[in-house]
Each structure stands twice: as structure tokens, then as C-alpha cells.
Amino acid sequence: MxxxxxxxxxxxxxxxxxxxxxxxxxxxxxxxxxxxxxxxxxxxxxxxxxxxxxxxxxxxxxSRSSKLFHGGLRYLEQMNFALVREALKERELMLTSIAPHLVKPVSFLYPLTHRVWERPYVTAGLTLYDSMGGARSVPRHKQLTRSGALRMAPGIKRSALTGALLYYDAQADDxxxxxxxxxxxxxxxxxxxxxxxxxxxxxxxxxxxxxxxxxxxxxxxxxxxxxxxxxxxxxxxxxxxxxxxxxxxxxVRASKGVHIVVPRDRINSETGIILRTEKSVLFVIPWGTHWIVGTTDTDWELDKAHPAASEADIDYILEHVNTVLTVPLTHDDIQGVYAGLRPLLSGESDSTSQxxxxxxxxxxxxxxxxxxxxxxxxxxxxxxxxxxxxxxxxxxxxxxxxxxxIPLVGAQGYHALVNQVERLARKRSLPVWRITHLLDRYGSMLDEVLALADDDPSLLEPLPGAEEYLKVEVVYGVTHEGALHLDDLLTRRTRISIETPDRGVASAEAAARLVAPHLGWDDERIATEVAAYTARVEAERESQKEQNDQEANAERIAAKDVRNLAVGRALT
The missing domain is CATH 3.50.50.60 (FAD/NAD(P)-binding domain)
Known part of the structure; x- marks a missing residue:
């Protein structure tokens, strides 16, 4: 290639x-x-x-999924073995050869709440899950007592489980x-x-x-x-x-899935958690220095470009996750929220989860x-x-x-670079964790990213307001990755919009000024991009205070799409 x-x-x-x-x-x-x-x-x-x-x-x-490569445990329960087998085969390919730099193993605790029948029932399912699809790159599931589970996840209420199983899937920045x-x-x-x-x-x-x-x-x-x-x-x-x-x-019928993002220290656990709800399942997913908690599964017939999360959606997630947490999550703990639409083949059932x-x-x-x-x-x-x-x-x-x-760009040579992180860190005078962070985002394209700083070492400084990212990553987003707008950079090339308490507003102007020379932006255009991004964040925050989809949608679409600003047309 x-x-x-x-x-x-x-x-x-x-x-x-x-x-x-x-x-x-x-x-x-x-x-x-x-x-x-x-x-x-x-x-x-x-x-x-x-x-x-x-x-x-x-x-x-x-860009709005649960960020998992998984077979889907609940499809086993629905007896859809072919779908699970197919998905687990794909998970294995991603982990081993197609995208090992992007797709990583992740563990989940499955709490048990019934003393007699549930453990053998779940064990049978996870035994099948471990053996389908040629899965070899993640450990097999493990049995845990209640004490063993609480040692791994002290943040779970003792009364919320009688024991647990630990199993593995995979995740990626979608x-x-x-x-x-x-x-x-x-x-x-x-x-x-x-x-x-x-x-x-x-x-x-x-x-x-x-x-x-x-x-x-x-x-x-x-x-x-x-x-x-x-x-x-x-x-x-x-x-x-x-x-x-x-x-x-x-x-195709759209089903809305909402996720919230909270700081890692708000849930005391070494592992992700999967919870059953009356409608579906709820995941607590490790995400760097955060947790992603979700999702919902409801019909959506409003604006498809910008689905809105309502306060009711967020309350649903908080209510269900708090049933098992020793220290409940509150609205104040939430740093990011995102809503996405699943394209489901329309069927006779009224329930999108079916x-x-x-x-x-x-x-x-x-x-x-x-x-x-x-x-x-x-x-x-x-x-x-x-x-x-x-x-x-x-x-x-x-x-x-x-x-x-066919390996994806960045996969070839990735494992060799992982073995060289300390040397690479010394060469660039960066902490080892930074090099690891970059390798897990760019793989063997790392040298191409860092080369942008050869003539401007200041690009290896953290981006103001989002210190987990370097300035060079923002620049690379427009020089190599096709980003055309500030929203592209803060929402998808990086995930600053869901990982910082201000949702990227504090980083907006600094990011815009970094890329302005590469995109031909003058001061007026920089101000337009920053204002459009800020308006989007504010509209999302307002939509998340509304109780129903109609009102949330009305608030969200008040912030118009920045892509129409470039040619001065009426915003849509």
C-alpha cells in the first residue's frame, strides 16, 4: 500500500x-x-x-456509537448466533491484523443478582461467546465471588450483586x-x-x-x-x-442512542460494567480518563443531522446506573453528552430495541x-x-x-513502535504516556504527525483547554485528515467536545488560530468558526434541559450548521 x-x-x-x-x-x-x-x-x-x-x-x-467492537451478548439471548459469530470474527480481525493500533481489549463486569439459576445461565452464554468467531486475542471470562467483584469495582453497592463474571470485548474511537x-x-x-x-x-x-x-x-x-x-x-x-x-x-427507521461522559474518578472501578435494564443493556465503558455511560434506545423522527439528547434521556441513564453505584452520579458530574441514530431495518415491532x-x-x-x-x-x-x-x-x-x-493505515509497524515508546519519548522530549496516546490514535503514522513540529517545536505543546491533546494533532487534522471546520477538529479528529467540562469552548479559539494559515482563514472567519462552535455547544446544553424530544430538538436546531456559513447562504 x-x-x-x-x-x-x-x-x-x-x-x-x-x-x-x-x-x-x-x-x-x-x-x-x-x-x-x-x-x-x-x-x-x-x-x-x-x-x-x-x-x-x-x-x-x-462518531456517536458506544465505541465498542463486540459480538453483542444480548443477541445470543435472542438466539441470533450467526450475527454474534460474524461480529466476533470481525472483532478478532480488528484486534490482530486490520486495526490493532485503534481497537483494544476492554473488560466488563457482569453483576449477578440471583443466587441459584443466574450464574450457570450467564456462564453458558459467556462460554459460547468466548468460543465463537475464532476469538483468541482477549482472555476468556472469569468467575468472581461478590468479594472478588467488589475488589475490582469498589464503587458498586454490595447489595447490588451476589457475585459476578468478568468478560472481555474490544473498543475503539469510532x-x-x-x-x-x-x-x-x-x-x-x-x-x-x-x-x-x-x-x-x-x-x-x-x-x-x-x-x-x-x-x-x-x-x-x-x-x-x-x-x-x-x-x-x-x-x-x-x-x-x-x-x-x-x-x-x-x-430504515432511526433509533436514538444517548451516552453521557463522566470523569474517571466518579466511578471507582478497574473494569467496565454491563447492566441489564427493563428495555436493553447499559454499559459503563472505560474511556481514557473518563467513563462513557449509555445507552438509550428510542424512536426518533425529528432532525436527523443533529439528534438531541433530552433531560429525560439523561435521567434514564442516571437512574439506571445509580441503582448499582455507592456514590450516585448527578447532572453536575457530566462532562459530555452525545446522541446518535442507529439505522435499523424497519420491522413490525413497535420497539426499536427489537x-x-x-x-x-x-x-x-x-x-x-x-x-x-x-x-x-x-x-x-x-x-x-x-x-x-x-x-x-x-x-x-x-x-x-x-x-x-488489508491492514488499515497505521497498523503496519505499530507493534514495533510500541516496543520503542521510551526511545521515541526521549527523542521528542515527551512523556511516555503522550507517545502511547499518539500511537493509539495514529499508529505507525506517528512520525508523519510529529514531523509537523520539526520546524515549529511549539506544536508539541498541549492544546490550551484540552491538555490531553497536543497542538500538532489539531494541525494534522487539517493538513492530512480532511478537517474543514473547527467542529470537525474538536468533535471528531479529537474528542474534546465530550471530554472537557466546557465541551471544547475553551480550546476553540486556540485551535482555530492554529489551523487558520492552512485553511486560509482570516480573523473574521476565525471568529465565525468559533461563534458557530460555541453556539452549537450552547444549543446542545439547552436541549439537554428539555423534558421531551420535540422541545430538545427545537433547542438543538437553533444552532445552524457551520457548513453553510462558508458561502453565506441561508442556514439549514
Missing amino acids: ANPPKLDGAYRSKAWERLRDNQFDVLVIGGGVTGAGVALDAATRGLSVALVEQRDFASGTS ARHTLTVVRTAAAYGATVLSSARVTGLKRAGERIVGATIEDVETGDTVDVSASVVINCTGVWTDEIQTLAGGRGRFH LSREHAVARPQPGLYSIAGGKYTTYRVMAEDAVDAAGEDLGGDLASSVTEH
Whole structure:
């Protein structure tokens, strides 16, 4: 694999020229993990590929998940063994060869509350979980007495459990992982573009032969020709199918999942925790110096770009997690909140928690394919299935998928660098923990990141207001990772927006000034970006004080999308 191209302004300009001048085999709509996976799968089969995303890469569901690569214990209980086996195989591939720099093992305590039947029942499930999917890279589950469990998690009430089991899954920064899949696709020749909105689909009779794409930053449009268009837009799937002028073969229903983020010292535990609720499960997930607690699972029919967490959502999470904690969490403990939408295949059940997490691929008309449903963990399989299906319209012999054997950017050489962290830390006069932090975000691209500081050592200083990150990471976000706006940097290239008490407001101006020379921003544009980011944070805070979805949505959409500010159009 060649080194990935720098997704900077020069790349973006050339990418628009390629869209205008070339006929592509595959045009992928949607820059979440599924679309990124489809672009990578198609490119590594030797196809010419373009990927377009109307906002930022991973700006929807793929930056707002529980950040787990897991089989899904509750799907075992639903007897969906095929889905669990498939997901656990993918977890193993990520941990070992595809993305070991990004995907890491994580342990969970499963508290038992019934003395007789529950331990053998859960043990049977976890024994199956340990053995499915070729899992070898995480330890097998362990039996714990109540005393043993409380030694690992003193923050749990003694009365909340009779014993416990400890089992392992895996986790990753979802936004960073998705971006890395995008960059890997670009390294294999895919043309990738954010702020590129599909405004129409091109036809030749009943066949879809491309799309009209608008540059959200400038308002320019271009017609793109493609043999196949693959719709990977998640909760927007039905809208793209409507653009094609017809009904799809399936419909997608949005389920809102809300998570809260609290400081690590607020829950005294060495391990994550999984709790059963009357509706689903609740995870307490280690996240660096924080915990992520969630999630909810409720129908959502309002604004899809910016789903809002209400006070009722947050109260639900607090109520359930506090049933087991010795020191209850309060609203004052919460540093971050995020809400995402799961794209579920619509079914007859009224409960979103019962809708299918399996995926489906459909060909609503010649040249157009839609893929929806599924789990983040199985994105690679989803992508393979979508490209396999598209072979019907591509013609010729379609090569088989090879992504099972394709490491993501930064994976190759990662383990050797882990063994050299002390030397790397001395070389750059940085603490070992900083180098480890960087390796777990960039892998073997670490040298490329740090090289930006060769001529400006001040870039190795912490970012004001978010000292866990270095200034150089913000700059790298625009010089190599395609960030176009302040929100891209503080929400997805870093996770400052959910990891700091002020949700990134204190870092906003410093970050904007760091990247201004690279993005051509003057003082007025810096002020616009900072104001837009601050307004977004304030709108989210206000929405989280409202009791229902309608009122929360109204507060959230009061802060308009910064991507429309660039060309001075009415905000949408």
C-alpha cells in the first residue's frame, strides 16, 4: 500500500477535478463507516471509486456509537448466533491484523443478582461467546465471588450483586477508526470528499448512471458518472431512494442512542460494567480518563443531522446506573453528552430495541444499491456484501473481496513502535504516556504527525483547554485528515467536545488560530468558526434541559450548521 494522500486543500481541489473528468465504476454516497468500508472494498478489488459525504466523515452515527467492537451478548439471548459469530470474527480481525493500533481489549463486569439459576445461565452464554468467531486475542471470562467483584469495582453497592463474571470485548474511537478506513481507501486510489452533497441522481432511462454533487463549501456543482451508485447513508437511506424517483426495497427507521461522559474518578472501578435494564443493556465503558455511560434506545423522527439528547434521556441513564453505584452520579458530574441514530431495518415491532441489527442490501433499480442496518462491528462484512451485489451492474469478472487481509493505515509497524515508546519519548522530549496516546490514535503514522513540529517545536505543546491533546494533532487534522471546520477538529479528529467540562469552548479559539494559515482563514472567519462552535455547544446544553424530544430538538436546531456559513447562504 502506498502512503495515504494528504487530505488537504490541494487534494480537495484535485478530487473535484477527478469527479468532473472521470467515469467511475462505483460512486459511494455516505462517509460513515459503511460507506468508507464500501470504498475500501471496491478500491482493493481494482475498481475506480469515488466517495462523497455531505458533512464530515463519520459526522453521523459513526462518531456517536458506544465505541465498542463486540459480538453483542444480548443477541445470543435472542438466539441470533450467526450475527454474534460474524461480529466476533470481525472483532478478532480488528484486534490482530486490520486495526490493532485503534481497537483494544476492554473488560466488563457482569453483576449477578440471583443466587441459584443466574450464574450457570450467564456462564453458558459467556462460554459460547468466548468460543465463537475464532476469538483468541482477549482472555476468556472469569468467575468472581461478590468479594472478588467488589475488589475490582469498589464503587458498586454490595447489595447490588451476589457475585459476578468478568468478560472481555474490544473498543475503539469510532470517529478515528472511520476516518482511518477513509484514508486507507484513498491510499488504494479512491477519491474521497467531504462537504460534498448529492442533490440529484443521473438517469439513462430507468438506470442510475451517476449523481449531481454540490460542493457545500462553495456552492459549485458537478455531474459525476458511475456504473454503480451505492447508497450508504444510514438514516438518510430513504431520502436517497426518493431522489432516485422510487420506493426502496426496505425502509430504515432511526433509533436514538444517548451516552453521557463522566470523569474517571466518579466511578471507582478497574473494569467496565454491563447492566441489564427493563428495555436493553447499559454499559459503563472505560474511556481514557473518563467513563462513557449509555445507552438509550428510542424512536426518533425529528432532525436527523443533529439528534438531541433530552433531560429525560439523561435521567434514564442516571437512574439506571445509580441503582448499582455507592456514590450516585448527578447532572453536575457530566462532562459530555452525545446522541446518535442507529439505522435499523424497519420491522413490525413497535420497539426499536427489537428491530433487526442485521444488514440488508437491495437493488431498487438498475445501477443503484442501498445497504442499511447492521452493527458498526460488522462494517467490513456489510461493505463486502454491497460490492458483491453491485457486481450485477459492473459487468465482467468482479474480483473477490480482500479486505480481510488489508491492514488499515497505521497498523503496519505499530507493534514495533510500541516496543520503542521510551526511545521515541526521549527523542521528542515527551512523556511516555503522550507517545502511547499518539500511537493509539495514529499508529505507525506517528512520525508523519510529529514531523509537523520539526520546524515549529511549539506544536508539541498541549492544546490550551484540552491538555490531553497536543497542538500538532489539531494541525494534522487539517493538513492530512480532511478537517474543514473547527467542529470537525474538536468533535471528531479529537474528542474534546465530550471530554472537557466546557465541551471544547475553551480550546476553540486556540485551535482555530492554529489551523487558520492552512485553511486560509482570516480573523473574521476565525471568529465565525468559533461563534458557530460555541453556539452549537450552547444549543446542545439547552436541549439537554428539555423534558421531551420535540422541545430538545427545537433547542438543538437553533444552532445552524457551520457548513453553510462558508458561502453565506441561508442556514439549514
